[in-house]
Amino acid sequence: MMTMSPTKYYYDLMSQPCRAIYIFLKCARIPFQSEVVALRKGEHRTPDYLKLNPMGLVPVIDDNGFVLTESVAIMKYLADKYSADESLYPKDLQLRAKVDEYCAWQHLNTRMKSAKVFIAEVIMSTPSSDVGHLVDNMNKMLDQFENIFLKKKKFIAGDQLTIADLLAACEIMQPTCSGRDVLAGRPVIKAWMDRVRNATNPYFDEAHAMVYRVREKRIKQKL
Template identity: 55%
Template sequence: MAGRRGLEIYLDLLSQPCRAIHILVNVNKIPHILKTVALRKGEQKTPDFAKLNPMQKVPVIDDNGFVLTESDAILKYLATKYHVPDHWYPKQPERRARVDEYTAWHHTNTRPQAAKVFLLEVLLPRMAGQPTEQARVERAVSELSVTLDKLQDMFLKRQPFLCGDDISLADLLAACELMQPLGGGRDVLQDRPVLQRWLGRVQSAVGSSFDEAHAVLYRLRDNAKAKL
């Protein structure tokens, strides 16, 4: 059809939810056009992007004129619209509800707690020129540890993935979030073998797409190690 642009995805791979979307579309071979928005350069504040998303945040998708913001909504839309395998976002009501349960919990637990560690240890010192406040970092790490206990006990339990026997959108969101402190050289799963094995299963399930999405984070990690 003339004038159809296809699916355009605006993201910055330093953003955790952007990586989750990047992995989903690549693993499932969803045709798309990648539009990089460099947050560190303030590209999200340009007039053109602000028209697309007045909140001036990524991720955003434009699917032939249908514009959608917020990672949770985007992931579920893509899984539904592009008919990805059912395990990502199951049609069966109880199984779908388990994914929805985690994604609702995620935004007030895993996401802010892991992001805070990265903010205090990486973003503020390196990009805002503020000194690292070790006491605040350690407090944030302690708060994240409580969240990790809940993640393991409430969701992972004795099953391979957060919502059952197969990988889902919940695992993508959680895994990308818990990788974020690695940008400062901190492995928050270092002393958590159960969660380490879970993360390994996530990585195996999505293959090379995981490392492709996290390449920018790996570079940050290597730079952090080089400065030690």
């Protein structure tokens, strides 16, 4: 009989999609073998890692020889194959379609618009005075997220937390690394973020420990 090993998960918790998958794996109680790939040390560019993912990006899973990249595809695969909790990626056709709708939108919106502010402020140390247009674009995205996706619902797909909320929360947390109060004046998104955090803790805080540390350091540097 062939024995199956836990899925190997290649990740760095400074990466937004990696945090979303990490929280998902923990909440869904899916065992995994942790394979940390330190981006700051260039471990995603070693010949061995490039054999696994020629694009040199995290996240990646290796499920007993089945290698998969792309966070959204990874979460859907793991949910369908291993999760006993169906609420995280619902089987109901219309609920699932709402989750998929958000997952399709987020790459060029939540992810891109938040990441650009993070890269400018944290990676490139661009002065705040020069990031106004990026912050404007992020704010337009946050308006759309609130008014089109969240509306008055508890979570993106309704009453239950899904992978869509995990992806969204982890992206919106990224630009907070600079010390920026991304959700200032946004009580609706702030309340949703608190619901996501409360529903997933201690894993949310565990996944964001490094984000919180970077944020505190940046705030101290500004004082």
